Amino acid sequence: MKTNRKLKSLITVALLSSLSSFIFINTATASTEDNVKGAKILAPEVSASDAKASFWDMSYLNKAFIDTRPSDRKDGITVGDLVANGGNKAMILQLAQEIADKKHGKYDSLLIARHGKLIFESYYLRGRVNQPHFQASATKAYTSLVVGRAIQLGYLTIADLDKPVLSFLKGLNPTKFVAGVEKITLHKAMTMSSGFRFTEEQLKNFRENPNKYKGLNQIQAFLELSAPITSESQSFKYQGADPTIVMQVLDAVVPGSAKDFIKNELLDKIGINTYKWRNDLDGLPLAGERSSMTSRDMINLGSLIINKGKWHGEQLISAKYLASATSGITKATENWQPDSFNYGYFWYQTDMKIKDKNYDANIAWGSGGQHIITFEELDLTIVITGHDREDTILAQVSKNILPAFVK
Known part of the structure; x- marks a missing residue:
């Protein structure tokens, strides 16, 4: 031995x-x-100076x-x-x-x-x-877990994944929607297959004019400015609009706000209390x-x-x-x-x-x-x-x- x-x-x-x-x-x-x-x-551990700095200004070990x-x-x-x-x-x-x-x-x-x-x-x-x-x-995957938590608590059902996202959202103006938006479901959005299609000029406009797209105006713009939603466009395309509309649905169905739900019903539950989660233009967590x-x-x-x-x-x-x-x-x-x-x-x-x-x-x-x-x-x-x-x-x-x- x-x-x-x-x-x-x-x-x-x-x-x-x-x-x-x-x-x-x-x-x-x-x-x-x-x-x-x-x-x-x-x-x-992070030093006092690095804690105040941006990630990109942090010193190397x-x-x-x-x-x-x-x-x-x-x-x-x-x-x-x-x-x-x-x-x-x-x-x-x-x-x-x-x-x-x-x-x-x-x-x-x-x-x-x-x-x-x-x-x-x-x-x-x-x-x-x-x-x-x-x-x-990787934030997208955490958003998916939040959806799963909402289902576990009964605020959504498995069947809801195949319902039009519009059935959960209020305060929008449907008279300006492009054709086919009723085809967008949570299932489609979470598989990056919503069917949203935007031109480069439109995407640039979104980025350069954030004040125009605050609150529900962001989702309204997606539903107005996209090319028509068709079975052909509802193919895989990795883009930011899809998770954004999922967070809107979460905020609509859970008690309180999506931000509080994420904290109280997911992160707090598994001992995560030192984190950051920034807001989107619509005021909800990105x-x-x-x-x-x-x-x-x-x-x-x-x-x-x-x-x-x-x-x-x-x-x-x-x-x-x-x-x-x-x-x-x-x-x-x-x-x-x-x-x-x-x-x-x-x-x-x-x-x-x-x-x-x-x-x-x-x-x-x-x-x-x-x-x-x-x-x-x-x-x-x-x-x-x-x-x-x-x-x-x-x-x-x-x-x-x-x-x-x-x-």
């Missing part, structure tokens, strides 16, 4: 010496752990931080050990080194949870454990972008997917809805989306093949490198944040992370 412990210690020392650009925490084996008690270094046995921050997240929960430490550490060396782009965090425990936590560049990170279009979450909070959101909408035994999100939301309802067809990607209700679905076996992956994805990736079969959640223009990190999930947990 002593020989095995010494061997493990030597392996650990070799790993640490070869990965010198890291501050390593909790990578020691049991035989060396007693020697480092009291020397625990905590994950990097001097050294990357990695923890294969994350600390219990008393934030409601259960922690565990990477190896004890089936992870290949050498493979994960190698990828962490490559991320620190910017071999895959500019990424700010990589976290892994398995069997209900956070078992790997790392921060790079502008990543901080307590600083909400911009989510970009449904498609501009939210910010900490990486640990993203782990909580991924847990809802892994557990079929349950949180500590309570059914927060309709399981039936979530099964559809995370399925491949339609093909994602934009030229920047991988060929293997399908689209559900603002969630991506794809299969990743390891050792001749396909593993179903559900993904919340935002530009710059924001990802929540879940593999239900492996009880595995991966969170990545970044600020990389190309965002190629998903290739490393199938190449390095997934194989680290497949025996």
